[in-house]
Amino acid sequence: MALVPLIEYDEAPPDVRAVYDDIRATRKVDWINNFWKALANDPATLTRVWSQVKQVMAPGALDPLTKEMIYVAVSVTNNCEYCIHSHTAAAHTKGMTPQMFHELLAVVALANETNRLSNGYRVDVDSRFRSPFAG
Amino acid sequence: MALVPLIEYDEAPPDVRAVYDDIRATRKVDWINNFWKALANDPATLTRVWSQVKQVMAPGALDPLTKEMIYVAVSVTNNCEYCIHSHTAAAHTKGMTPQMFHELLAVVALANETNRLSNGYRVDVDSRFRSPFAG
């Protein structure tokens, strides 16, 4: 159970309503999910986090579906229950099929495995790998 | 410095050489990176992990570049230095541009942020999010 009340639209102050309206318009949905209703207890955080999500998750060099799958990968690694549910649903809406979801989880699991083999053996970074973008 | 010696091809037993040959053929490269040279101290692990990487990272419902970026996302979340270097280099080889890398990191960072907001407020999962693939 949430540590704070979930703020519904009808009881929200104007600055919160403005964010809710923008979430619905941007996402073309008619409801607000609980994450935002919890953040609305602190309008400054709500406004700041929504602004960031809106900017970062917009189409860019990566498409929105790829971004959602990366979000799921992080959330699964951290075991954030809410985030796994919300971003899996979002990725599904954007076109992630069951087979894509299975492969996503397979890669996440494999990476978590080999991360620990690298950690445990203390493998030195190959000089060939350093800094592909270092200019 | 690695906790085990790095096994070079010339000093490797036949089962290790067979894996090294398959890595080079599959990846179309002429060298073996340190991760495998460390694992080669335990040929059973080397064989098992390579077999798994080969299967999981092959093209499927997700393309190889998307899979590499998911690998980077997990490695950055876990802060595995070796893995960040090796999989960023691999993603670069497969076509990840600097701008794609920046956006990848931006999503990873954002997800780590909102994971903690969800954790901290103990936000309840919306019933609408449950089980898009539950059949």
Added chain:
Amino acid sequence: MALVPLIEYDEAPPDVRAVYDDIRATRKVDWINNFWKALANDPATLTRVWSQVKQVMAPGALDPLTKEMIYVAVSVTNNCEYCIHSHTAAAHTKGMTPQMFHELLAVVALANETNRLSNGYRVDVDSRFRSPFAG
């Protein structure tokens, strides 16, 4: 559901009762929370952990409220449900207001975000930052 029975005062052996009495006296409360009732299955652990908590969380160079908020910060980062609930409640008792809680979570979330940007870009530590306490 806990993996071990929760040991109530009336059924506890003398060494466990002594710790329970000390917890109630130190905290000026009339009940024992489930964490200690679970640890009581292993009196050595109960005694050792309580002794440590009592020493570390006592007023010192940091005041008890600051210490509780640091405890919440760690528990949110690790997503320990029990610990988030118990230490948020403790911080609330010691004077944490809703606004302080919101700002605490905002800092925790931000730190988790920028930790991954530092990880991902493999930023070198500035020489000016090294060892402010190195003597």
Added chain:
Amino acid sequence: MALVPLIEYDEAPPDVRAVYDDIRATRKVDWINNFWKALANDPATLTRVWSQVKQVMAPGALDPLTKEMIYVAVSVTNNCEYCIHSHTAAAHTKGMTPQMFHELLAVVALANETNRLSNGYRVDVDSRFRSPFAG
């Protein structure tokens, strides 16, 4: 070694220079640390992250020193080397004494310990702890 070049002021485009100027003015320092020089490879991220840091770390219901110590607590839990160095230095500048640093680390370590005892025994949340801020 950083995966991207560190962008110095003299070679930076105007939007990056504007952020650098604001960092120096806000913090009353005459230099820019490597974190921002790495982020400057993606001006959108630089601008967004700095704006967030500036807002979240400003004085509010929590004072800036407490916020820095919370930042250190998260960074130590996640083992982000860069972040531990930079935020310990920042907390030192804001008044953290060696004894405060020792107590901070002692609480962080203790919390990481008891988080796992709670996890491992699967301790149920006491009903008395639920939702001090739930309204």
Added chain:
Amino acid sequence: MALVPLIEYDEAPPDVRAVYDDIRATRKVDWINNFWKALANDPATLTRVWSQVKQVMAPGALDPLTKEMIYVAVSVTNNCEYCIHSHTAAAHTKGMTPQMFHELLAVVALANETNRLSNGYRVDVDSRFRSPFAG
């Protein structure tokens, strides 16, 4: 609630049934736990993961009980609820007594504590510790 349906034996395709049969024969049990029923939605993952578990958890230089306790140690550190329950039950079946379980959790908790003291103080690795197996 699982994100995918749990596949029962009677509705499973032949390749899934073959894995289920092997799990039951190898473990000498007459039922299949939910983990495998979830993985069965992707037969390739089911087959690959079971093959790996079967090989890694078999008796070797370490006995099966020690391996299960290591599994519990990782799962508690990561706070994987399902894994804590399933591997604690498995370790119990293989002979882990309550006192062994208490000591296991005490070590896991202590290690999580001292990991953060090492992280936080940025302790340099003693040259005497390097590479006991480095050949």
Added chain:
Amino acid sequence: MALVPLIEYDEAPPDVRAVYDDIRATRKVDWINNFWKALANDPATLTRVWSQVKQVMAPGALDPLTKEMIYVAVSVTNNCEYCIHSHTAAAHTKGMTPQMFHELLAVVALANETNRLSNGYRVDVDSRFRSPFAG
């Protein structure tokens, strides 16, 4: 480089020397490793942590080698470089062979993998697994 000076025996106050003497006597070694030299900056922490390590790592229902391997498992999962080196060396001293080390890392890696498959599919805990020690 450590954030605090490493305190050598000759410059240590009497309470620190007493702990150093006890470490050497208990472990039958003639030197003190850097972890304790860093903690010695805060004698209260040094005394408390050593007391805890001495109690938890002593022979009990689990033998000292098993305890050291559990310590390594946690340290690899958390990627604590210092701790991986120090506890691998300690386990080696207590009899861990290279093959045992390889199998230890293989289990740690596998557990980190399947933890994420359980997380990602949100697998429900089987009722048969609940509470083997619940009394």
